[in-house]
Amino acid sequence: MFDNKEKTNIEALGEFGLINHLTKNIQLVQKSTLKGVGDDAAVLDPQGKKVLVSTDMLLEGIHFDLAYTPLKHLGYKAVQVNLSDIYAMNAIATQVTVSIGLSSRFPIEAIEEIYEGIYIACEKYGVDVVGGDTTASKQGLVISVTSMGYANPEDITYRDGAQEGDLICVSGDLGGAYVGLQLLEREKLVYLENPNIQPDLEGKDYIVERQLKPEARRDIVELLKDIDVKPTSMIDVSDGLASEILHICKQSNKGCSLYEEKIPIDPMTYETAREFGLDPTVCALSGGEDYELLFTVKQADYEKIKFKMDISIIGHITEPASGYNLISKSGNVHPITAQGWNAFPTNNSDQTNS
Known part of the structure; x- marks a missing residue:
């Protein structure tokens, strides 16, 4: 988890010293950030726009496994999953706050790695870190990020706006994060059976990165604006395609027809799923953590x-009475059911995707 160089105990700095140490080099880039880290609260100026706020929490052993998750990647991902919302x-997205709960087993150098990933993500996406908290944790590592953003009222897209006849669209490709996790x-x-055996990940960089270092799709929002397309509904694919399209349909009171042959699956995802004896389509429908954007648009677009x-x-979106259907490559019709991520599993087995 950490390298063998000399470690510095957090007690050497204390809570406020740690916060100062981690945030001393923050550079603010957003005009809407009037005051960031350093006071009792951040001060933001919406500049006449609506404010959007979202929070996600990542828990060690539930959402991530430090056996194979580099700390820098973890910090990066923690930001990405929030920006995606x-x-x-x-x-x-324009600002985030970051709160971390950690045990004494984490030296300062480990926390620096997490924050390095956080700052890389924020710099890449033009987002300011404007606050947060650190605290002790007896339950392992906990990272909570709150993201904030702005939009003109007429541009905001909700889940409940899909209309009959609308086209169902998705960015990127699906299933890669789940297959990477497998x-x-x-x-x-x-490795646990024989620590002398090195991990065999050769040629699988893409799907491993889809799991460990996802990219939120700001570029799709910008693209849609550039081509003058306003989605009628939108959601990010965090829990699997099936779960997300059902959210849109149920909140819009509509049905849907998805076509299996149209679902974008990367060749590496497809081949690796087959190696594991998995159906690539099921991985795309139920895997989750792809953080692509699923949205509907008018046929005129x-x-x-x-x-x-x-x-x-x-x-495409259908009338409610038609239900939620997947048309297979062979032309058979199957009802769509959500079998993706469950935040409150009924058994005691850990889940490591979110």
Whole structure:
């Protein structure tokens, strides 16, 4: 988990000293940030826009496993999963707060690695860190990030706006994060049985990165704005395609038809899923953690999006009575059910995707 260089105990700095140490080099880039870290509260100026706020918590042993998750990647991912929620509202994220609970087994150098990943993500996406907290934890490492963003009222997109006949679109490709997780879990078991065996991840960089270092899709929000397309509904794919399309349909009081052959699956995801004896389509439907954007658009916008490289049209919205259906490659119709991530599993087994 950590390298063998000399470690510094957190007690050497104390809570406020640690906060100062971690935040001393923050550079603010957003005009809407009037006051960031250093006072009792941040001061933000919406500049006439609506404010969007979202919070996610990542728990060690539930959402991540430090046996194969580099701390820098963990910090990066913690930010990304929160920014994704803002982009899923067709808005742009501008600020985050970061709170961490940690045990004494983590030296300052480990926390620095986490924050290095946090700052890399924030710099890449033009987001300011404006506050947070650190505290002791007896339950392992806990990271909680709150993201904030702004949008003009007319641009905000909710889950409940899908209309009959709308096209169902998704960015990127699906299932990669889940298959990457299966690969990492397999290599962990091999290592535990024989620590002398090195992980065999050669040629699998893409799906491993999909799990450990996801990228929120701000570029899709910007693209839609550039081509003058306002989605009628939108959500990010954190719990699997099936779960997310059901959220849109149920909140919009509509049905849907998805076409299996249209669901974008990367060749590496497809091949690796088959190696594990998994159905690639099921991985895309139920895997989760892809953090792509699933959205609906009016049929009149078809010409604007049909040739966009990173957007796939995978189905359409139907009347409520039609239900929620997947049309297989062979033409059979299957009802869509949500079998993705469950935040409160009924058994005692740990889940490591979120």
